[in-house]
Amino acid sequence: MDARWPVFLAAPAALTVPAAHATVYLTVEQAQQSLFAGASFTPVDLGRRERVWRVSTGDWFIVDQVLGKHELITYALGIDPQGRARGIEILEYRESHGGEVRDAAWRAQFAGKSAADPLQLDRDIRNISGATLSCRHVTDGVKRLLKLYESELRQR
Amino acid sequence: MRANCASARRARALLGTLVEIRVPASAQGERAVQRAFAAVERVHRAMSAQESTSDIARLRGGRWYALDPWTRWVVDRAEEVRIGTDGLFDCAACGYALDGIAKGFAVDRAVDALQSAGIRAGVVNAGGDLRVFGDAFEEVYVRPPQHPDRLIYIGRVRDAAVATSAAMLLVDPRPARRALRAAGATVIAADCITADALTKPCLLEPEQARQLAGRFCAHALVLGTHG
Numbered sequence: 501m502d503a504r505w506p507v508f509l510a511a512p513a514a515l516t517v518p519a520a521h522a523t524v525y526l527t528v529e530q531a532q533q534s535l536f537a538g539a540s541f542t543p544v545d546l547g548r549r550e551r552v553w554r555v556s557t558g559d560w561f562i563v564d565q566v567l568g569k570h571e572l573i574t575y576a577l578g579i580d581p582q583g584r585a586r587g588i589e590i591l592e593y594r595e596s597h598g599g600e601v602r603d604a605a606w607r608a609q610f611a612g613k614s615a616a617d618p619l620q621l622d623r624d625i626r627n628i629s630g631a632t633l634s635c636r637h638v639t640d641g642v643k644r645l646l647k648l649y650e651s652e653l654r655q656r
Numbered sequence: 657m658r659a660n661c662a663s664a665r666r667a668r669a670l671l672g673t674l675v676e677i678r679v680p681a682s683a684q685g686e687r688a689v690q691r692a693f694a695a696v697e698r699v700h701r702a703m704s705a706q707e708s709t710s711d712i713a714r715l716r717g718g719r720w721y722a723l724d725p726w727t728r729w730v731v732d733r734a735e736e737v738r739i740g741t742d743g744l745f746d747c748a749a750c751g752y753a754l755d756g757i758a759k760g761f762a763v764d765r766a767v768d769a770l771q772s773a774g775i776r777a778g779v780v781n782a783g784g785d786l787r788v789f790g791d792a793f794e795e796v797y798v799r800p801p802q803h804p805d806r807l808i809y810i811g812r813v814r815d816a817a818v819a820t821s822a823a824m825l826l827v828d829p830r831p832a833r834r835a836l837r838a839a840g841a842t843v844i845a846a847d848c849i850t851a852d853a854l855t856k857p858c859l860l861e862p863e864q865a866r867q868l869a870g871r872f873c874a875h876a877l878v879l880g881t882h883g
Contacts, residue, residue: 525667525676573674590667593674628807629842630784630799630820638669 522594528576531589532561535578546652550645559586560653562645566637571595575638577645583654585642668693670700671759673783677766679775688773692766692780699762702727703754712754730754730761730849737853740871744857746829759785760819760852767848780848787817787848800879801840810842810877817848821855828860838862838878845874 526534532541532553541553541561553561560579565572572594578586662681666689667674675696679685702711702724711727714720723731734747734757747754759782766780767787777790788794793812800806801822810818820842828836841858845851850872858865862878869876 523665523667523676525665568674573669575669588669590669590674593667627779627781627786627788627794627796627818628784628799629781629786629796629810629818630801630822630840636672 522592524592526576526589526591528563528591531563531576531591534589535561535576535587544653544656548648550648552653554656560649562648563591564641564645566641568637573638575641577642579646579649579653581654583646583649585646588638588642590638664689666693668696670696671704671762671782673759675762675766675780675782677770677778677780679770679778684773685775688770688775691773692769695765695769696762696782698724699726699758699765703730703758703761705753705755726761726765727754730757733757733761733849734853737850737857737872741854741857741868743829744860744868745853756821756856757849757853759783760817760848760850763787763817763848763852785817785819785848785852788813789815798840798842798877798879802879808879810844813844816844816846817851818842818844819848819851819855821852821859823859830860836860838865838880840879841865842877842879843869843874844877845869845872850874 528551532539536555536557536559540556542556544552544554546552549564551563555561555578558581561576562579563574563576565574567573573590574592574594576589576591580586663678664681664685665676665678667676669675670693675693677689677692679689701709703726704710705712711723714723715727715731731747731754734745734754737745737757738747745756747756763780763782763785764787767778767789770778770780771789777792779786779788779794784799786796788796791814793814795812796810796818797807798810798820800808801820820840822840823836823838836859838859841855841862843851843854843858845854851874854869854872854874854876857868858876858878861868865876865878
């Protein structure tokens with residue numbers, strides 16, 4: 501093998517850090533099982549931004565996004581046939597700011613990492629204190645999805 | 657808990673923010689996290705200023721009975737901090753809004769729930785009020801309130817709580833209010849309720865921050881108004 505390769509592989513590791521940092525808490529499938537354990541899910545296309553599934557239990561499962569103060573939050577809502585919220589799960593939290601990448605101390609986390617390292621684990625920034633982020637929009641989003649149920653899903 | 661360990665991270669929208677819990681991945685961990693969120697929900701129900709049925713409404717009405725014992729505990733702790741900071745921290749002055757302390761308390765209760773479920777290490781972060789428990793060090797960053805696009809690395813902590821408050825969100829309990837000379841204050845303490853409460857006095861009197869925090873065996877970092 502060419503001796504230049506290891507150098508080439510090591511360098512891009514620090515450059516492939518995405519500008520926006522996403523923290524994935526649950527996949528859609530995990531959120532489905534968390535809210536409706538053991539059920540099966542059938543996607544329903546409403547031609548809208550929200551992703552909607554009919555649950556084998558007769559309930560509904562919707563994935564939507566809201567904008568917080570500086571961040572995009574993906575969440576899932578379970579709704580029962582009476583139109584009541586069964587539960588909410590946060591799936592993903594994405595910071596719109598990418599400035600962290602410029603911070604030397606943060607970049608130092610990548611020192612010594614190569615393409616062989618599982619860098620996706622370091623995609624997010626952990627343990628940030630300060631600048632309270634707002635989740636009030638999640639509450640507003642849930643209200644909107646409950647109305648969506650009344651207007652589009654209840655009669656289905 | 658090392659960064660390369662498999663961990664379970666869960667988040668809920670509670671207390672007006674995103675509450676995140678991270679523990680080592682295990683079936684036992686998932687159950688413990690549910691119990692920890694249940695503790696945060698109890699604090700949310702009892703101490704949220706937004707919920708008309710909360711204990712805050714009772715306190716404002718002078719009804720000191722039928723409070724959640726946790727609320728009573730928080731009010732007592734708030735009084736200790738008020739005395740220890742010469743009145744710089746005062747919930748009563750803000751109509752018993754326990755916002756300045758309830759989030760830190762919720763983090764402590766979540767950590768208690770995790771530990772009593774046998775979880776030995778983890779992190780609970782309620783929108784910037786965080787607590788690290790267990791043997792391992794965790795790196796902690798502060799997001800300066802006036803520069804949300806930046807992060808300041810403050811170091812590694814173990815078995816400690818870190819809380820940050822921004823000046824723009826602060827109510828000054830003193831009759832003669834002065835312009836604030838600090839933009840944000842970060843406090844590192846043994847528990848999160850203390851860290852959370854102390855950020856406010858440290859913002860009001862940045863020159864005394866070290867001494868005020870020292871009375872509670874805590875450390876304070878003050879962020880200037882010029883970044």
